[in-house]
Amino acid sequence: MSEDLADYLRKNDGRIREELFDLLRIPSVSARSEHKADMIRTAEWVRDSLKSLGFETGIHQTKGHPIVIGEWRKAAGAPTVLIYGHYDVQPPEPLELWTSPPFEPTVRDGRIFARGSVDDKGQFFLHIKAVEAHLRTRGKLPVNIVFLIEGEEEIGSENLAEFVSANRELLKADAVVISDSTMYAEGQPSILSSLRGLAYFEINVQGPAGDLHSGMYGGAVVNPATALAKIIATFHDEQGRVAIDGFYDSVREWEPEIREQMRQLPTDDATFLKEVGAPALGGEHGYTTLERLWTRPTCEVNGLLSGYTGEGAKTVLPARAMAKVSCRLVPDQLPRDIERLFKAHVARVAPKGVTVTCEHLHGGRAWKAKLEGPIFDAARAALESAFGKAPVITGEGGSIPVVSDFEEMLGAPVLLVGFGLPGENAHAPDEWISEENFRRGMVAMAEMWDYYAAAVAAA
């Protein structure tokens, strides 16, 4: 491949960095209604960034946060690629655990720290800059490219499927590319072959109408926090399996060759344990750590709140208790089936004397890739060129609910190629992206379009 793209990106590194930092400074927290204006500002920022490169752009309203579309369709006869990303970020709390402020990007030890740095602003932004390298050096792209950057990924992409479904012609593509995942290890580029799905619930337990004095009333009223704990305690059996009736009924066994490939990946529980900093690992008996993370479903408490949680002691019998609980799903578990099973389970184990409600906040299907065709060949070649190493095939415990939607509705293969790294704190304080991965990722994604155009032409 010619060196013009990499040269361009190298020479413009400082300016690109400044632009990325501008993007990271906008607190586009989709879960919080008070950030509505920030969401619009971010969408406009992305739109303007694409517009300045000559893309036809539009901001599409949804019932929630808007979707940014940018189209460049001047490569007559060449294939069309849809690049998906999301400009929304996770809430930054707890703020006190950030070393530097979440919305003030800060570089330390070759890492750019900021909420959204890796998930996903930094990753879709590198695609924009990869495209810029083509347009500014050659005045054109070798393929047609449509960007779809949404603002609701962190809250379940609730309005995306409807948008994709209603705009199949606009979004029609020969391949979909998404960078919203991690590489297997530092210096080891990766192509992601599976994602877990999600079914996210909020359980509310209402006891007395209001908070009560725990001395004056304690002993004669069912404590909603105790009731909630009893409900949660039924979610797993002694072997770490999810103890919800029917939960595993539709779990597909992983193919032997993929399990074997997975076992050949260099892995080390001691390093993983050190990374998470827990006293010991845990999980479902009979599976390795990678299998637990990539191939097995879970049921995790994401949040608990009841009564008095401040400094010191308050003798209150709480009126209510709340838990956020989410299940990670694997093929072929469907969110709507898990919703039904989960709600039935909660209703069955709910103690008397309290009112228990369970709401499904959002869900997404699990996914497994077919690892063949020109887009995968192009990705392998471009990653090897930019990183000096052939990519490995990995799985992933997280969810990108839209992947299945794209594959189904557009009938195009989805390539998941990410530039995060283990320990990147994607949903935690001190989120970061590696500077080197950001730079190499830009080069790889720029070069990928040359490889892809050539592969399609040769086919």
Next chain:
Amino acid sequence: MSEDLADYLRKNDGRIREELFDLLRIPSVSARSEHKADMIRTAEWVRDSLKSLGFETGIHQTKGHPIVIGEWRKAAGAPTVLIYGHYDVQPPEPLELWTSPPFEPTVRDGRIFARGSVDDKGQFFLHIKAVEAHLRTRGKLPVNIVFLIEGEEEIGSENLAEFVSANRELLKADAVVISDSTMYAEGQPSILSSLRGLAYFEINVQGPAGDLHSGMYGGAVVNPATALAKIIATFHDEQGRVAIDGFYDSVREWEPEIREQMRQLPTDDATFLKEVGAPALGGEHGYTTLERLWTRPTCEVNGLLSGYTGEGAKTVLPARAMAKVSCRLVPDQLPRDIERLFKAHVARVAPKGVTVTCEHLHGGRAWKAKLEGPIFDAARAALESAFGKAPVITGEGGSIPVVSDFEEMLGAPVLLVGFGLPGENAHAPDEWISEENFRRGMVAMAEMWDYYAAAVAAA
């Protein structure tokens, strides 16, 4: 009895009300370090109030919040009474559930709403005004009176026992009077014969070193919130009994005559249920509601916190989970024994893969009164005079840890005579005291000193 005291209190009703409201406006939340200055301001307010009546006063520093002492010892040959109260209040949260602001006293339907209105500012303040009635109408009191108003009752009176022990001479009294409890029903004055004790714990469960992405890590790490729920779920058996080994070993059976007296009190589970607003009552099988509240120990969750608790969904695997849990104790359970048993239980049931710590925040012993002697005779007479009805003997589920300390260290009987009412929201939003009880309580407590002086003189 002469009508001068009641007349005085009636004529000064408006001014007394204003003074009470001034006292209620100070946010003396002992549990919160940011209220340190408010605590000092409240202590000075109480001191000045007593000083203006001719009391010798002092503010005594402790390791925590100061203790106010006021002495009037000019009734040579007459008995001495120690009046105890506390000027600290519970935290007001959740603020959004207050109809009017917690520190802006507001009257609605004959009730004064404010944090501390009944627990305990309104109740010790009525003693100060009762004493004022004597001093302003007659220039003297028929008994010697020492006020001890502390600032740490809501956080366990941690420094009071040491102060009482070190000041036995100063505090030496023939009787101790405390108004920090409720009447059995509206219009029904009551003398309280028992209190439950308390052992208050905070449990912290630490899993990973920091919050993790629940997709990327979920399934291979023990979730601390799930672990905490499993621990809490072991606190009770299916019969609602506390399932901690040895928990009931030192529980004394209630005397048959007191149980009988208790059964004769007009009681109504439907009304109680309506008052608490829960879907159903609960608790230990085999006991009536009053028995559960007054004679049986409990284990209640007072607070829960873990992970993300804001709006919407956040897919976080939390680093830690916290519970505040307190046991109400009955004679002869000792807080230090329960602390030992509770900690051993938590350590025994703690799941692997997390680090569980359990701290005893504070405790206090349960108490049962001996219902005889001049102070009880005086109380009965004064209550009947002011309320037009003889008092009943009640129990109480709450704790006033210092009662046992006073009885032991000063060797004096303790009279618990309270003017709160069921449903007063003592530790909850919309705390209130009845205006009528406040007024009649002042009259009763003023007249009590005449009855008491006469009873002691006659003995």
